[in-house]
Amino acid sequence: xxxxxxxxxxxxxxxxxxxxxxxxxxxxxxxxxxxxxxxxxxxxxxxxxxxxxxxxxxxxxxxxxxxxxxxxxxxxxxxxxxxxxxxxxxxxxxxxxxxxxxxxxxxxxxxxxxxxxxxxxxxxxxxxxxxxxxxxxxxxxxxxxxxxxxxxxxxxxxxxxxxxxxxxxxxxxxxxxxxxxxxxxxxxxxxxxxxxxxxxxxxxxxxxxxxxxxxxxxxxxxxxxxxxxxxxxxxxxxxxxxxxxxxxxxxxxxxxxxxxxxxxxxxxxxxxxxxxxxxxxxxxxxxxxxxxxxxxxxxxxxxxxxxxxxxxxxxxxxxxxxxxxxxxxxx
Ligand SMILES: NC(=O)c1ccc[n+]([C@@H]2O[C@H](COP(=O)([O-])OP(=O)(O)OC[C@H]3O[C@@H](n4cnc5c(N)ncnc54)[C@H](O)[C@@H]3O)[C@@H](O)[C@H]2O)c1
Ligand SMILES: O=P(O)(O)OC[C@H](O)CO
Numbered sequence: 118x119x120x121x122x123x124x125x126x127x128x129x130x131x132x133x134x135x136x137x138x139x140x141x142x143x144x145x146x147x148x149x150x151x152x153x154x155x156x157x158x159x160x161x162x163x164x165x166x167x168x169x170x171x172x173x174x175x176x177x178x179x180x181x182x183x184x185x186x187x188x189x190x191x192x193x194x195x196x197x198x199x200x201x202x203x204x205x206x207x208x209x210x211x212x213x214x215x216x217x218x219x220x221x222x223x224x225x226x227x228x229x230x231x232x233x234x235x236x237x238x239x240x241x242x243x244x245x246x247x248x249x250x251x252x253x254x255x256x257x258x259x260x261x262x263x264x265x266x267x268x269x270x271x272x273x274x275x276x277x278x279x280x281x282x283x284x285x286x287x288x289x290x291x292x293x294x295x296x297x298x299x300x301x302x303x304x305x306x307x308x309x310x311x312x313x314x315x316x317x318x319x320x321x322x323x324x325x326x327x328x329x330x331x332x333x334x335x336x337x338x339x340x341x342x343x344x345x346x347x348x349x350x351x352x353x354x355x356x357x358x359x360x361x362x363x364x365x366x367x368x369x370x371x372x373x374x375x376x377x378x379x380x381x382x383x384x385x386x387x388x389x390x391x392x393x394x395x396x397x398x399x400x401x402x403x404x405x406x407x408x409x410x411x412x413x414x415x416x417x418x419x420x421x422x423x424x425x426x427x428x429x430x431x432x433x434x435x436x437x438x439x440x441x442x443x444x445x446x447x448x
């Protein structure tokens with residue numbers, strides 16, 4: 118299959134490397150100088166420095182050339198870049214099947230990625246999300262991983278999951294687009310919270326409690342938005358939540374660890390040099406939760422920390438001081 122990956126950050130580069138083992142792949146990046154550097158060194162020195170690019174992977178900074186005649190477009194920008202990218206693709210009259218791998222809720226509109234896609238490409242029915250527990254570096258190095266490909270058009274999800282599947286990147290079809298997107302978006306908020314707890318030295322019991330209560334929170338929101346509870350037990354639910362809350366490679370977890378050290382958010386993000394989607398998404402998730410009257414105390418605590426100058430200690434104390442409730446149900 119001839120396909121183009123849009124977005125030459127860590128994840129776009131990793132997916133381009135992985136899919137170029139079986140397919141004819143072009144990786145497009147918006148920064149022409151970076152693409153020249155990648156071509157010269159056959160390495161993404163800025164975003165994925167330890168992972169050489171395969172010889173057969175094409176690189177491009179010319180979007181119209183990159184998408185010409187392709188059978189699949191895979192958008193791997195941060196969620197903030199999804200709508201502008203789609204507008205460009207629409208301007209170029211691209212009508213190829215479309216996948217995206219962005220995780221988050223769009224800032225301002227609080228829309229999930231598939232809702233943004235529906236607004237920009239209302240007639241395209243071969244669309245879906247690729248999401249799951251997958252650190253870019255491990256996928257690029259050819260270590261095994263498994264992700265979901267979800268679409269409301271299950272035939273499309275099944276056919277493209279089969280086409281893209283490989284032993285090293287196993288792809289499972291799913292028809293629960295909402296559940297898969299909510300899981301992928303909100304686990305980043307939980308990873309910030311877990312990073313804070315770990316950074317404060319609260320220990321492994323607290324970490325397990327946060328992950329489990331985080332899953333309860335994610336599940337309540339996913340179900341309120343029309344997602345399925347079953348997906349929360351899958352790759353894009355508990356799978357991605359565990360990976361991101363515990364894995365040292367997680368940028369969102371790193372944000373939490375550094376907040377616990379007392380660093381400012383601005384300094385942390387500058388030092389990180391990558392996107393941490395949990396930061397903008399936390400605010401959108403809380404807005405959505407309030408609108409739908411879904412109880413999301415961990416998300417609220419993360420927002421206090423990120424946006425209202427609360428200290429990590431005070432946020433943890435207020436979470437621990439909450440009135441106990443039944444483990445299941447919203448009583
Ligand atoms: N890195 C991972 O391990 C991983 C795994 C799964 C999913 N994701 C998701 O993939 C998305 C991209 O993450 P990443 O890790 O590649 O981020 P990154 O910070 O490594 O790189 C971001 C890339 O996006 C580009 N970009 C930013 N805004 C853009 C825009 N408006 N148009 C085009 N390009 C734009 C930047 O130039 C850069 O190349 C995020 O939503 C992330 O949650 C990442
Ligand atoms: O590094 P993070 O925290 O953005 O997480 C990367 C992936 O989403 C993990 O599946």
